[in-house]
Amino acid sequence: MVLRDILGKLADSARLMVGQSSYRAYLEHHAARHPDAPVMDEKTFFRERQLARYQGGKGGRCC
Secondary structure: OOOOHHHHHHHHHHHOOOOOOHHHHHHHHHHHOOOOOHHHHHHHHHHHHHHHHHOOOOOOOOO
């Protein structure tokens, strides 16, 4: 394994620990299941995941 791959896996693990989805996993899923649909860029993906996690239809409140 190359150092870059190891660091990528560590970053993915850290994101999962705090509830943040992996952009790489999103791209793999999208390519396999939705090849004709447009792909979000990484910034948009991150923003959407943040909104889904922290707003969740509650107007920004967590509880």
